[in-house]
Amino acid sequence: MHPLVRLYQRDIKQTFQLSIPIVVAQLGVVLMGVTDNLMIGRLLGAVPLGASGIATSVTFLIGSIGVGGLSIVSALVSQAYGKGEKAEINRLYRAGIQVALLLGAVLGVIGLLAAWQFQIFRQTPDITELARPFMIIITISNLPLLLFIAVRQLCDGLSRPRVAMYITMSALVLNALLNYALILYMGFLGAAVGTLLSRIYMAGAIWYYVKRDAFFRPYLIASGLATSLQNLRVKILKLGLPGGFQFFFEIAAFSLAVIMIGWLGEPQLAAHQIAINMASTTYMMATGIAAAGSIRVGMAVGQQSIQAVRRAGTAAFLLVTVFMGLCCILFLTANDWLVSLYIRDNAEVATIAAGLVIIAGFFQLSDGIQVVGLGTLRGIADVNVPTVITLFAYWGLALPMSYVLAFPLGMDVTGVWIGLSVGLTASALLLTIRFYRKLRQIKLDEVKPEAVSGH
Numbered sequence: 001m002h003p004l005v006r007l008y009q010r011d012i013k014q015t016f017q018l019s020i021p022i023v024v025a026q027l028g029v030v031l032m033g034v035t036d037n038l039m040i041g042r043l044l045g046a047v048p049l050g051a052s053g054i055a056t057s058v059t060f061l062i063g064s065i066g067v068g069g070l071s072i073v074s075a076l077v078s079q080a081y082g083k084g085e086k087a088e089i090n091r092l093y094r095a096g097i098q099v100a101l102l103l104g105a106v107l108g109v110i111g112l113l114a115a116w117q118f119q120i121f122r123q124t125p126d127i128t129e130l131a132r133p134f135m136i137i138i139t140i141s142n143l144p145l146l147l148f149i150a151v152r153q154l155c156d157g158l159s160r161p162r163v164a165m166y167i168t169m170s171a172l173v174l175n176a177l178l179n180y181a182l183i184l185y186m187g188f189l190g191a192a193v194g195t196l197l198s199r200i201y202m203a204g205a206i207w208y209y210v211k212r213d214a215f216f217r218p219y220l221i222a223s224g225l226a227t228s229l230q231n232l233r234v235k236i237l238k239l240g241l242p243g244g245f246q247f248f249f250e251i252a253a254f255s256l257a258v259i260m261i262g263w264l265g266e267p268q269l270a271a272h273q274i275a276i277n278m279a280s281t282t283y284m285m286a287t288g289i290a291a292a293g294s295i296r297v298g299m300a301v302g303q304q305s306i307q308a309v310r311r312a313g314t315a316a317f318l319l320v321t322v323f324m325g326l327c328c329i330l331f332l333t334a335n336d337w338l339v340s341l342y343i344r345d346n347a348e349v350a351t352i353a354a355g356l357v358i359i360a361g362f363f364q365l366s367d368g369i370q371v372v373g374l375g376t377l378r379g380i381a382d383v384n385v386p387t388v389i390t391l392f393a394y395w396g397l398a399l400p401m402s403y404v405l406a407f408p409l410g411m412d413v414t415g416v417w418i419g420l421s422v423g424l425t426a427s428a429l430l431l432t433i434r435f436y437r438k439l440r441q442i443k444l445d446e447v448k449p450e451a452v453s454g455h
Helices: 005-006 009-044 046-070 072-083 086-116 124-156 162-212 214-217 226-266 266-302 306-333 335-341 348-362 364-379 383-405 412-441
Strands: none
Touching: 005 046, 005 072, 005 335, 009 046, 009 124, 009 162, 009 214, 009 266, 009 306, 009 412, 046 072, 046 086, 046 162, 046 226, 046 266, 072 124, 072 226, 072 266, 072 364, 086 124, 086 214, 124 162, 124 214, 124 266, 162 226, 226 266, 226 412, 266 306, 266 348, 266 364, 266 412, 306 335, 306 348, 306 364, 306 412, 335 348, 348 364, 348 412, 364 383, 364 412, 383 412
């Protein structure tokens, strides 16, 4: 056994055990989009596939602020759990749901306005006509998704992630059945309606389970004044929104890349959608490892142990490196077969997509390491500087390079993907350095929910 693995064996095992149900739950969410694209691509063709892809990308971009912002709650719950503060966990749970409703409403309005003015994305007329109503329905579905994520933070923070896993996987099956039936019944928009109904089921199921399960009962006893909840709402937003914008900057880079690729043509857009679906699947699985790392780092902070913080963070980095390394090998050796799952009878799209999957294979390690870097830093309440890092990596490097390589240098869609790879690599390097430097400076007794570290 490698000495490094032996040193961190216990922490790797604990992180792995915690991450598996989170990974499955994260995978289930993204697989809803994959299911949509598989069925649309096979049943309806390349143009509807491109339309659903860009509509989903823009909607997810807007909703990513809420998804990333709420993820801080599980870290705060794990800190409170490490200190044995049940009343604080209860208040965090209630405040998290209220923040989810607030973010769902605000981001929903923004999403609907973007759908109404979809022509600003300068896509082809056929893509624009199909994408606008699809985006409206997916935007509405973001509200129950955010409520599901808010309740899931309690489960994950208390190291009970299997709850969300089972619900998400059952929702994935429901979504596949609804998609098939509704696409046959009402066409293209049936996939969006299926996703909406599945997300409503997810939100209702997890809320009902948590309310009825005996394990959660001690954490749901009403306590604290309304002013306490108001203060916690502010704290969650103060800590969570920088995390939300970290997520936003990365998703924005990929969403804007979709728009640029749409300028290149419909075959390139369809091929990109196929390849990015695969990369998004592995990325969401890596976010499960990042979430587990964040929770375990938060618990170590609550226990006031810098050694435990270091071990928890390092274990997450090691685990994601192994996992994404295996994904890299799969992408490099089975790219043609993977593409064949999405589309048939369109050799041009399949050829472009197979080349993009090769590039996706190379940036797997960077993608996994950077998201774990964000997760471990979130566990020690360090959110401001990582936000600046992601802004620089994706908007200062990735997007400008993607544009220059694709258009002035004529590298087409390949140039866009090379630019994205550079941004991911820069983010991974800088965030990893940030985490280990923070460990030499941090004072654990100062890491509190209201303390946003910027040093």
